Amino acid sequence: MDDTLFEFLHSEVVNYVVEGNNILNKDNKDEDLSNLEYIGFSVGYKIIERLTREMARFKDELDMMKFVCTDFWSAIYKKQIDNLRTNHQGVYVLQDNGFKFLTKMSNGKQYLELAPRYVAFTCGIIRGSLANLGVNCLVTAEVQNMPACKFHIQVQRT
C-alpha cells in the first residue's frame, strides 16, 4: 500500500517541479532538475538518520556503500541494488536492473528522453544520505535500456 502511495507522490512531485520550470522558462531545452534533486537530498539526509539508528558503526566507505545497496535500497524501493562496482578510488557504480520509477513505463525508446526526470530524485536521496554519513559526493544517473538504471557516485576528496 505505502509503495503505491510513494510512487504516486513521487510522480506528482516530478510533475510539480517540471511544471514550475515550464512557467519560468519556456524555451529552455535542458530541463533544470536541481529542485527535484534537492528534495531528494533532504529526504536522504533525514531518512539515513533513522535507518542507521540500530546499526553497528561502519568500518569504511565501502561498508557504507554496501549498506546503501542493501538495507537502504530495500527500505525505499523494496529491492536491493543488483550490482555494485567500484574502482576503490572513490568511484562507485550502482546498477538496478528494474528501477522502480521506470518499470511502469514502456521498455522501448519512446520515453527515454524523459527518464532523467524520474531518476533525479533518487540521485538526490543517495547524495543526501551519503552526505549525512560524512561522504561528500557527486551522483549522476545513466539510463540506457528502460527499466535498468546505473547510478554513478563520485566521492569528492578534499
Next chain:
Amino acid sequence: MAVCAAIIGKDNSPKYFTCLNPDEELGFQYKVLSSLDVIEEKLNSGNKSVSDTRELYLGMLYSLEKHKIYGYVSNTKIKFIIVIDSTNTSLRDNEIRSMFRKLHSIYADNVCNPFYIPDEPITSKSFDKSVKHIISGI
C-alpha cells in the same frame, strides 16, 4: 539520574545542551567539551581493532571526582554525551545505554521535523521536554 545531557554535531559544534541545575551549566559545558577529545581518540583507535568498538555506545569516557561522563556516537557522527553523578551507584551500564538509545531516537525524530534545518542548534520545545524526561528517568 543523569545531571546533564548534550548533543554535539559532526563538526564538534554544540547542538543542544541541558542540565538539571542551571547554575552549574558552565562547568558542565566545560566537562562535556573536554570529553570530545576522548571520543575522538576512541573512534580513531576503533579503526585498528574492529572488535568491540563498532558499537555506537562508547561506554564511560572518563570519571571525575563528582561526575562520570558517558558517550555515544551515531553513524552520522553526531555525539551524545551524558553526565552522571558519581554518588549515583545504582545506575547500571544497561540503563545508560538505553538512555542513549532513547536520546538518539528522539534526535532522529527531530531531524525528520520539516522545520528543523540540519546542522542548526536544536531549539524545539517538545524536544527539550522529552530530553528532560529521559535524563530525569521518569
